[in-house]
Structures are given as structure tokens and as C-alpha cells.
Amino acid sequence: MKIFPQERIRNFSIIAHVDHGKSTLADRLLEATGAVSEREMRDQFLDRLDLERERGITIKAQAVRLYYKAQDGEVYQLNLIDTPGHVDFSYEVSRALSACEGALLVVDASQGVEAQTLANVYLALENDLEIIPVLNKIDLPQADPERVKREIEEIIGLPTDEAILASAKHGIGTKEILEAIVKKIPPPQGDRKKPLRALIFDSWYDPYLGVVVLIRVVEGKIYPGQRIRLVSTGKVYEVTKVGVFAPNPSSVDALYAGEVGFFAASIKEVRETRIGDTVTEAEAEVEPLPGFREVKPMVFAGIFPVVSDDYEDLREAIEKLWLNDPAFSYEPETSAALGHGFRCGFQGLLHMEIVQERLEREFGLNLITTAPSVKYRVELTDGQEMEIENPAQWPDPARIKVVKEPYIRAEIYTPKDYIGPILRLCEEKRGLQKEIRYLTPERVLIIYELPFAEVVLDFFDRLKSVSRGYASMDYQLLEYRPGDLVKMDILINKQPVDALSVIVHRDKAYYRGRELVAKLKEVIPRQLFEVVIQAAIGSKIIARERIPPLRKDVLAKCYGGDVTRKKKLLEKQKEGKKRMKALGQVEIPQEAFLAVLKI
Amino acid sequence: MEAALYLHVPFCRQKCPYCDFYSVPTKPEEKIYLKAVLREAEIWKSAISGDLSFVTFYAGGGTPSLLSPSFYEKLFEGLGRLFDFRPEELTLEANPEGLNRGILTAYRKVGFNRLSLGLQSLSEKGLRALGRRHTLEKAFRAISDARESGFENLSVDLIFGWPGETLEDLQRELEGILRISPEHLSYYELTPEKGTPLFEELAAGRTRLPEEDTVVSMYLTIHESLSAAGYHHYEISNYARPGHTCRHNLFYWKALPYLGLGPGAASFLENKRYRTPPNLTLYYRALSEDKFPAILEETLSPEEAFREAIILGLRLLEGVSALELYRRFGFDLFQIFSQELEKLLKTGLIIKEGDRLRLSLRGVILSNQVKLYFL
Numbered sequence: 009m010k011i012f013p014q015e016r017i018r019n020f021s022i023i024a025h026v027d028h029g030k031s032t033l034a035d036r037l038l039e040a041t042g043a044v045s046e047r048e049m050r051d052q053f054l055d056r057l058d059l060e061r062e063r064g065i066t067i068k069a070q071a072v073r074l075y076y077k078a079q080d081g082e083v084y085q086l087n088l089i090d091t092p093g094h095v096d097f098s099y100e101v102s103r104a105l106s107a108c109e110g111a112l113l114v115v116d117a118s119q120g121v122e123a124q125t126l127a128n129v130y131l132a133l134e135n136d137l138e139i140i141p142v143l144n145k146i147d148l149p150q151a152d153p154e155r156v157k158r159e160i161e162e163i164i165g166l167p168t169d170e171a172i173l174a175s176a177k178h179g180i181g182t183k184e185i186l187e188a189i190v191k192k193i194p195p196p197q198g199d200r201k202k203p204l205r206a207l208i209f210d211s212w213y214d215p216y217l218g219v220v221v222l223i224r225v226v227e228g229k230i231y232p233g234q235r236i237r238l239v240s241t242g243k244v245y246e247v248t249k250v251g252v253f254a255p256n257p258s259s260v261d262a263l264y265a266g267e268v269g270f271f272a273a274s275i276k277e278v279r280e281t282r283i284g285d286t287v288t289e290a291e292a293e294v295e296p297l298p299g300f301r302e303v304k305p306m307v308f309a310g311i312f313p314v315v316s317d318d319y320e321d322l323r324e325a326i327e328k329l330w331l332n333d334p335a336f337s338y339e340p341e342t343s344a345a346l347g348h349g350f351r352c353g354f355q356g357l358l359h360m361e362i363v364q365e366r367l368e369r370e371f372g373l374n375l376i377t378t379a380p381s382v383k384y385r386v387e388l389t390d391g392q393e394m395e396i397e398n399p400a401q402w403p404d405p406a407r408i409k410v411v412k413e414p415y416i417r418a419e420i421y422t423p424k425d426y427i428g429p430i431l432r433l434c435e436e437k438r439g440l441q442k443e444i445r446y447l448t449p450e451r452v453l454i455i456y457e458l459p460f461a462e463v464v465l466d467f468f469d470r471l472k473s474v475s476r477g478y479a480s481m482d483y484q485l486l487e488y489r490p491g492d493l494v495k496m497d498i499l500i501n502k503q504p505v506d507a508l509s510v511i512v513h514r515d516k517a518y519y520r521g522r523e524l525v526a527k528l529k530e531v532i533p534r535q536l537f538e539v540v541i542q543a544a545i546g547s548k549i550i551a552r553e554r555i556p557p558l559r560k561d562v563l564a565k566c567y568g569g570d571v572t573r574k575k576k577l578l579e580k581q582k583e584g585k586k587r588m589k590a591l592g593q594v595e596i597p598q599e600a601f602l603a604v605l606k607i
Numbered sequence: 608m609e610a611a612l613y614l615h616v617p618f619c620r621q622k623c624p625y626c627d628f629y630s631v632p633t634k635p636e637e638k639i640y641l642k643a644v645l646r647e648a649e650i651w652k653s654a655i656s657g658d659l660s661f662v663t664f665y666a667g668g669g670t671p672s673l674l675s676p677s678f679y680e681k682l683f684e685g686l687g688r689l690f691d692f693r694p695e696e697l698t699l700e701a702n703p704e705g706l707n708r709g710i711l712t713a714y715r716k717v718g719f720n721r722l723s724l725g726l727q728s729l730s731e732k733g734l735r736a737l738g739r740r741h742t743l744e745k746a747f748r749a750i751s752d753a754r755e756s757g758f759e760n761l762s763v764d765l766i767f768g769w770p771g772e773t774l775e776d777l778q779r780e781l782e783g784i785l786r787i788s789p790e791h792l793s794y795y796e797l798t799p800e801k802g803t804p805l806f807e808e809l810a811a812g813r814t815r816l817p818e819e820d821t822v823v824s825m826y827l828t829i830h831e832s833l834s835a836a837g838y839h840h841y842e843i844s845n846y847a848r849p850g851h852t853c854r855h856n857l858f859y860w861k862a863l864p865y866l867g868l869g870p871g872a873a874s875f876l877e878n879k880r881y882r883t884p885p886n887l888t889l890y891y892r893a894l895s896e897d898k899f900p901a902i903l904e905e906t907l908s909p910e911e912a913f914r915e916a917i918i919l920g921l922r923l924l925e926g927v928s929a930l931e932l933y934r935r936f937g938f939d940l941f942q943i944f945s946q947e948l949e950k951l952l953k954t955g956l957i958i959k960e961g962d963r964l965r966l967s968l969r970g971v972i973l974s975n976q977v978k979l980y981f982l
Contacts, residue, residue, distance in 0.1 A: 560973065566860075568867055568872075
């Protein structure tokens, strides 16, 4: 195979807010370049995880190679790196962007600039990428490209005179986008004659190939038979296969500086490949490439197996998943109620949900996640300072001098019609108003400082509902500030359940306590005996509910023709029981541990 | 081997709003149906390995009393040619409407010796709530006609817990029943089955069942009144005077073999469960092409059969015998389920007496909770 000239390579990614049509545009590019035939085509082609398709979001970055014959008559190699849109996955995005020279900025022509568009654009600008604005969904009647162009210019500061008008759904603008990629995005630099330096930006285990490592070659080349070294571990391997996704995996003779692709070597475990590490030749002395900035988890929750015997399986699964998603952290935790499990840190609530779902699906586990918490700083009367990310570790109130909680600066973008309800929501969540700025006559930026603990609970859902889905938000961590916070315990039949404890603001304790026990009453099924649920601060009971005992559970009829069906009903009932955690005599469903999110 | 024979009669004048048994609201063409059923019996005959002796016959539905006595006469003749068919208990399910002394005498004459009358309620209010066609007067007439036609073994079907029913309604009904004094009673709690009009009405909030506590009180009231009147509560929903338990239905609850004919019927033979799809057109078509109309639904492993025998057996208030189970299946109930039983016995839902395990009265009302342990 002929070596592909570097000046005809373009590496780019697509950045967009959730639902602005990124995956659909990727589908169109695959079709237009003939990478996928019409017969093979399916929606969200690049989203490999079932979870991604079901939820219509991208979680993991992807790289795919396309060949495009441009109007100048030359064939170009385009490497498309697909990235997630949600703020929780910005770690994935920054990894992907470091492998590109340019990015398509997709903005919904009716919705306009959203918070996450901005967050990802800033990431792209930090990486010195050439940005091509694309206004998508121009076929919609409510599309207003002129307004959205103004927004892009005023809010982001990008010129839009050459912005492309597109409808990924109907294939409008695809050709123009491909031409712009070729004309505007610079080809990669990097000397192909120098020793190999490649950046690892993802790796995973493949049952056929073993560990597959996704790389961007920065200098030199990589080819089968080559002996390579991973700089951080110093371990040496022999490359067995080099290839690209086109979009199905296919072998190539080599990958050269500027190209994106994968290799497999005799690497046994994913943990040997660290994302952000540099790959070089066995004997070469090279400077490692700048890796990725480490991300600190913001939200913490316990993950426990429903059946204690599954602890070892959970440990293995968490270790494996972490290698694919190092943006979450974990350490062992023991709960009096739930037994052995892990305290995990996440980028946000969506990230937490995705990690739990991936653990359950990809590893066949049955798990309980406890209510998310932020990290508190507690100064004790003896001058000691503690960091607490688990309510179970909350010290005796008598020993507490001051509690500090993290605050964030929230930037909320919204059409002006929803200012009222959004302000009310922020006030309810103990927010401090900083600024309300009209970006355009129609769109407003609202800036608030909020206790992060209030945001992790249900802020996003509430924001979406009060703005009918139009508002979007991004946030940065500010600092720790003192707050009047107390620990609220939940008692079930007089026994405190540590995994249900939450930290709340004193002013809201009564309200939250009442709501939480009411919600628990709803989700805990009736048992053979009475169940009493109480919320308490210290020894003071602040709310109480009673679940009356189950009185009747019987099938009136069962004759020959009914046996199979009636047995199936019982089996379903038993399946539900199996998914419940037995606390003493009381059986509690998984969702009870997250009930605090639903109030 | 002794076995039970069931015939499903998939015809009704009109569907009742709570019923999910298969039937079509058409007038039966007896000749065609008879031919099909006998053809089906022939096919079974060639498929069954062991020799079955049918000791009970049960015509259920649907409305079996829509078929004439001569239909059954010819059916019995045909079955007698194919099998060892000398049933000692022959039950006909019937609705009060359309019955009279003449036809009842004729049913009695062709061999039926047990009549199961679908009364459902003894009040006009109840009949209305359940959407039944017959009147109370017709119901009482049917009972006296049955007695006069020589039916000495009479069963009545009743439903409690219908929308609007109160405890007083039920008590009055029980008084009425004791005056009728049937040998056997099936007293079912109204169960909304998916796909029935009743289910839809409830889901839409247009009607409501009595409170759970009321329904539980009804259960207990029925148990107490009938027990005091000399009835034996022998199955979750069934009561009988001494010597009048329904022998046919015991085959189901004791997991003994039975053969079911007609669309919608089920069969259980040698740990295999068959089901004939509930579709008269498909049934006729299969038989006109000499095809086996039933499908094999499930083959139970010895352990599954054992578990199922426990789950079904616990419907009977006498419960199950560990010794009998061991003899039949080779598994020791007390050993295999020792952990489960330890927990269950503490709940008081179940009682162990010698080698028997049975539900307590509270256990009857919560029997699903018990059965979950044996699935």
C-alpha cells in the first residue's frame, strides 16, 4: 500500500450540544464518503454501546477513517473522531480533541448556542483547533440561522460568514462540510522520519484482537513486527496488528505521523495501557507527549452488590470499567446495611448513571447505588480538618466547629421567557445571583453561585422542566464556603440505615425529611409485617411514615389451562424480590437508595 | 394410569366483562365441533405412550350447556371407542339461562352426574356489576330444575369482591347459599385479567374494586360461614360437603395427568404440558389437515415437576405430603427447602404437621408469598 501523503490528511472531530445532531451528521459523512453502504447503514452508526443508542447520546469517543475525493480532484484521508456532548464526559472530549487539527461546531439552527456547545468550543480553542461552524436542522420551520449566527459571533466570538447551513437529517450541506474540512483544517504536522511517538487516547479489550489501543501518531510510524515501548511503564511489546476503523476494523501496513488508528500488540490486560501515555520504539529515547489533565470527581456515591456474594465480581468489573473510563474513581467502602462495596467518584449525575448501567449490563451485575453526595470539609473543635464524601463518616455534631461545602458558578443559557421560573429554582436551591445578561434580545445568560450539593440532586431535571427543555447549563467549581449542614438519618423499623443517610441544610431538613420518608413509603413494597420509616436528626425524629402489612396476595383461580401463565406471574414476582436488598427482615428495592433524587 | 379428561367448549351467547377464558359468541355447529374433537382425541390416542383410564370428565368453557345432550352422547360413544373411558364423575358447566327441566333430564340421562352452575352472584346488584345476563329468578329456577332432574351433586360458582359489593351484601348472599345448599361451591375473588373489559374499566378509573381490607374480611367471612355450615374448605377458592370434593379438579392441584380437548385446553402428560391455541378457526384447520392441534408448551425436569407439585399442592388446604412427594419425584421436601422452610415457618403462613406441609388460613390469603419460596 502506498504511503498516504501527510498534506492530504485531515483529522477532525464534531462538537455539539446534546441533541444538536452530531451523530446524525456523522452518519451522513459515512454515507457520503462511501464508508458505509446504504444497506449497512443504521442510525448513530458510530455509537457502539447499546446504552448510547438507547439513550441517543455518545459516551465514548470513536475514530473512523474516511476517504473523500474533493473538488480539486485529489483524494483526502479524513479521520473523524466522534465525541460525547454532555459536560460529564468532557474528559472524553478533551482526549479526542488532542488527536485533531480541526472541529466541526454543530449548532442547532433553532435552539442556538447552548452551555455545552460553549464548554466544548473552549476545549477546542485550548487545543488550537480550526473550528468550522455548521448550522444544523435548517429544514425545521422554527430554524432561524441569522439569529443563531449572531449568537455564535456574539457569544463565542467566531466569525460566521462562512458557516455552513445544513440538515444532517436530509443530507443538506454534507458536500459543503466535506469541502470545508479539506480546505480549512490544516494537515497534521510531525516528522515521519523521526522515532515513533504516538498518543494513546483510548484502549479496550476486544475478544478477537486482545487489547486494542487507539492512537494518534505524532511522529514516526508504527507497523506490525515493530518493537514498541509504553513510556510510563517502560514495558516493551511487539506490534501484531495495525489498523483503522473504516468504520469496520481493517488492517493497514503501517500508521504514519499525522494518522489516527489502532494497534494490537501482545498486551494482555487493558490496565497496562494508560490513556494519555506515549508509545515509542523499544530502543528510542524520546520526550513523552503531554498527556491529559487529570479530572477530579465531583460527585460521590456508594456502589454495592445486591447480593453480598457478588462483591468480588463487582471489584473485577469496576477495575475493568475504570480502564475504559478513568474519569471515575473508586475505593472500597463498607456499609453496615449494604455490606462491602465501593465509594465511587463521578463527573456528574449522568456519568454516575452511565457507570452504574455499564457495570450492570456489561458485567451482568445487580447493583445498588446510594444517593450522590459532594465532598464536604469539616473543621472539628480540636482543630482537625476532615474531608467527607460519605454521610456515614459524618462526625458527632458536638465535635463539629464548621462545615464547608463546595460552591459552583453556574452559567445558564435560556430563552428570555423562562427567566422567572429559573430564578425561582436557583433561589430555592440556595443560590446567589451574580448576573443576568441579555446575549441577544431573545437569549439570556444567567449566572448564579450555587451549593454544588443542591445541583447534584435534581437541578438538571428541574431546570429542563421549568424551561421546557430550552435552558442549558454549564458549571465550574468555585470554592468551599461555610454552610449550616446536618446529617439526616433514615430509620427503618427503628434501625438506622447508613446507606440512606443524607447531608442536608438545616433550614430544609424538615421538608426533605418528610418528602424522603413519603417517597420511601411509595417505593418500598408492603411486607408481611408493618414497616415504619423515620427521618431523624441526631435523636430527634422529624418525619414518620408507616407501610401497613401486606394482607392479601393470592391467585383465586388455577386450573389446568392456567398453570403456565400463573407460574410466569409468580416468577416475575420472584424476580422483583431477587432485586431487593434484605435489611434485617425488610426487603428494600434498589430505587429506594436513590429516592432522595426523586423528591 | 388414572387420568382426567377435559373438554373445552369455546362458545358463549355473549362474553362476560371479567372472563378471560376462550370463547366465541357464536352459535355452535355441533356436528363440525364433534367431528373435530373426536379427530383430536384420535390423534392424541396415537401419540400417548401409556394406557390412560379416564376416571373423570369435565365439560368447561365457554358455555358447555350450549351444546345439546345428544352432542355429549355421541362424544362419549366416540371416546369410549378410543380410550378406557369409564368416568365416575362427569361435570357439566352450565349457565342458568337456557336451562329447563327437560334438557337437564336429558343431560343427566347421557351420563352427567355433576352440574356446575355459573350463578356468580345471588343479588341483582351483583349480577349487574358482573354484567351477567340471567336474572335471580332464572337462577333459582335452574337450581330447582337441576334437583328435580336428578342432579344430586350440584356445584355453584360465585364471585366476591365485585365493584360496589359490601360485607353486608356478602353476608346476605351467604344466607341465600345456605338455603340452596349445594354440595360444592367455588367462591372466587374477582380478579381483573389483562385484556378484559373489566380490566380496562378499572385502569381508566371508571370503576373500583372494594378496599383490600374489605376483600380480606370477605374471604374470612366466607370461610367461617361455610365451615360452620359443614362445608370443608379444601382449596383456596373451593368448598365441599364431605365426599363431594371435585375429583376432576384434584388432578390439576395434585399434578396428576390430564388430557384437554378443544381450542384453549391444556394437557399434562408425563411431565409435558401441552396447550391448544385458543382459536377455533386454527383448530378446525389443523384437524382438517390431520395435524396435531396442540403445542408442547413446557417439558418439566424432574426437579421442576417436583417444585410445581408443591406449588400446586399448596393450593389444597390439606397441603402436600413430603412422603408422597418423595415417592413420586425422589426429592426430599424438608431437605431441599430446609432454609426456606425455616424462614417460612417463622412467618406463620405455613404449618408443618408430621410429613405434611400446609398453609395456615392467613397463609391461604398470602399464598403467593409462600409459593415464591418453592419456585
